[in-house]
Amino acid sequence: MEELLFIRQDVLPALLRGLRISLMLIIPSGLCGFALGVFVGALRVYGSPWVKRLTNGYVIIFRGFPLVVQLFIWYFGLPHIGIYLTPFLASVLGFTLCSAAYHSEYVRGAFQSIKGGQRLAAQALGFTKLEMIRTIILPQAFRRAVPGCGNELIYLIKYSSLAYMITCIELTGEGKVIASETFKYTEIFFMVGLIYLLLTSLATLSLRRIEDKLRIPGFDNYNP
Amino acid sequence: MLEYLTAIGDALPYLLQGSLVTIALVVGAMALGLVIGILLAVGLVYGPPYIRALFSMYVWFFRGVPLLVLLFLFYFGLFTLVGINISAFTAAVIVLGLISSAYQSQIFRGGILSLPEGQLKAARALGMSDGKAICSIVLPQALRLSIPGWSNEYSIVLKDSAIAYALGVAEVMARAHFVASRTYQHLPLYFTAGVIFLILTYMGTKALRVLEERLRIPGYMR
Amino acid sequence: MAKRILLFLVISAAMALTIGPAFSQDKVYVNGIDANFPPFAFVDKNGNPDGFDVKALDWIAKDQGFKVKHQPMDWDGIIPSLNAKKIDMIASGMSITDKRREQVNFSIPYYKITQVLVALKDSKLTVDQLLDQGNKVGVQRGTTEAKWIEENLIKKGKKNFSLLYYDSAPLAVEDVVNGRIAAAAMDDAPAKDAVKKKPVRIVGTFGMPDEDFGYAVRKADTELLDKINTGLKKLMACPYWQELKVKYELD
């Protein structure tokens, strides 16, 4: 009984507070990461050679450094060159840049999977390069990239749990703070885990619905 | 700049020793993930409905909860709940391995499903049992096809292993942190840790590419 | 080829899983330390655990005839780790508090620690000013000062400042130097260590009562606690104690 009261009075409000911060981290990072990923992915396919080299380098570094390390560098490292980010901004920046690198991989694959004939046909009809990318290539590439990018979003939800390490106390951080005060690690992390499971499941379901909505007959036989 | 370089130079041997711990974490986790992942994949493709449902639940759970949360849960919870006492290192290997098994099962499942149906039929026609057919005909092909996906999974597990630092496992990231606490040279040390991971990623994926070439069957797809 | 690789992987999985327990199977006591807590506990240049508490415990172990190994741990989970038998003792600058006494037994106090605020060297602000004006103050997660500030300064709402939680005190100091936070609240000994290495100064105490450091062991391990207490008393009476204090620049 006392246990329940403790959960209702102390644990739940803290976890909900953390959840709010987690969502505030995930949503902008997800959106910006995807947008940047599409941009970088397009550059990696259609850019000039040195743009390709530059963007590929970006992807190698941001996919190669563990996210924890990236976060520490954004938060504790950037001040060495005079840039001071709040924990929240540093987290969003870290998540955005890292997930954009992953998104760009899926986007690049999607662009490359589009047959050359599609470009030829659009050019033959007199499309400008920009119009061709916008109306012919992107809608197709987008559909092909959705499953991969969706997965990346799920990853992002999970990796947002790292933000507390740079003092942005979100769901996991709140859990950790209460756990270290009350020593009830098992119970608290069980609840934290459940909340994340709920979040990732919701995201998976809605992504599946989006995929269904976007489905075009004969267009889904694509293996990444 | 010079200050940074000396800080890196001083810490490098210690950090490099840490990369052995990181490698042990990753090899252990990948191996555990491989064994469980193959079982899951076979169950998911060929198993009866209840097995498929059960295995899907497993995959759903381990893909849905953050590594960090699972780490804390296993490290502290296993003892509280069932009295099993494991070290931080073991906890990290197990959790990394279980999560990876969920992802690896999807890679292997994709490999199995991409094989033409005729392969299994032909094996059955030769009088092989289903188990034998899967082990000696389906898996050798499916696993070959899975190497690129597996190599990707390796780089993910490698980077995730840095999170084990939260339990105090003295891998590269934790060591960078320890040294920084003494020397107050946070930026160069984290950066060096990052570069070590980059090199480990590169070496591992390279090795797997060599493996893929070695195992390639002439004229085989991809 | 493929089979051999598979075999290798299975064996290495098995090995990886057995390495861990192997540590705790031999009769060596494991001391959990926060390796981010100089000068009491840290990792030296060669990667070996070092620090006032580490060296003191080494002496006690030798004196009392047991073996000890120092294991860096995550600080805010260190008491659950002790109770989950992952370690056998904590000698790493741990303050004795009533809340912790509910979980573990403490040795006799061996060092009086004062909590101080650390700010930039050229900062002219006083303690009162630091804990006001909407300033941010950093603190290590899971420490007594974190808890005390929350309960006595934040929750009562007298002061106008906010608290940020760090992985370790040095990281909080790093952020003071970065200018992101006005001050870091921490034990005076690591604060002195920070002053030597970074352009910061100790501004002063902030009203938190002094605390005693003690070594923690599980409630059931009374025998071990006796050994530690006996050894500790002996050590504090011998000149090596002073030597240690000088070496690690305590006092």
Next chain:
Amino acid sequence: MRAMGEQKEVLKVEKVTKKYASKEVVKEASLAVNEGEIKVLIGPSGGGKSTLLQCINFLVTPDKGRIWLEGKEVLHSQKKNLYEYRQKVGMIFQDFNLFDHLTALGNVEIALLKVRKMTKKDARDRAVAELERVGLRDHIRKYPAQLSGGQKQRVSIARALAMDPKVMLLDEPTSALDPELITEVHAVIKALGAEGMTMVMATHQIGFASHLADEMLFMEDGIIVETGAPAKLLLQAEYARTREFCAKLTGRYGETR
């Protein structure tokens, strides 16, 4: 038949050359097409027919050579000029290249909307009309994957026609089709010819082409070896290679219409 003097030159190609690595795939190919004329390129596979057609539309940039449309030279390095030119030249591909994410209707509409900036309603009306013209009224809502090869090629013809091309380039329009589907596409092309559409077509369907063509061009190893009226080229070609090729082809495809 119009009198010679009235004939208007629609397309002129002069000495177009294209090299890949060191191999010259098209060597100084020249041709001119008058309004309402149909020219057919024949020749062995890999002879450069397809590359020549793609060079004409600058889908492959020629290394050398000049091209005029209705007497105006195409300055392909100027993007605006290039896009305008391409709008006036319809292209039919061997493998259709329908936009896979759009329905039959969408495929015809998209360029009207995005390139010619027509209003939605106008584009829709025009697209439906063109699809009716190629006999696909009942299939306008289907996606490419739901259409047969012959239907796909008819959609692609409708897509090109909707742009009001001055000339159509057809790159082996029926070679990717099953034999039973060829007839429906041939019928559409024939009807176009009857309406006076100017066309340049590469094909292996000699029988069909000989009835349609005003002139045939035999192309081998990147060179236009010989040109002439179908009857002349097929039966009494000057060059031995042409005769040999035509004899083989008429033998094989002679009956096909």
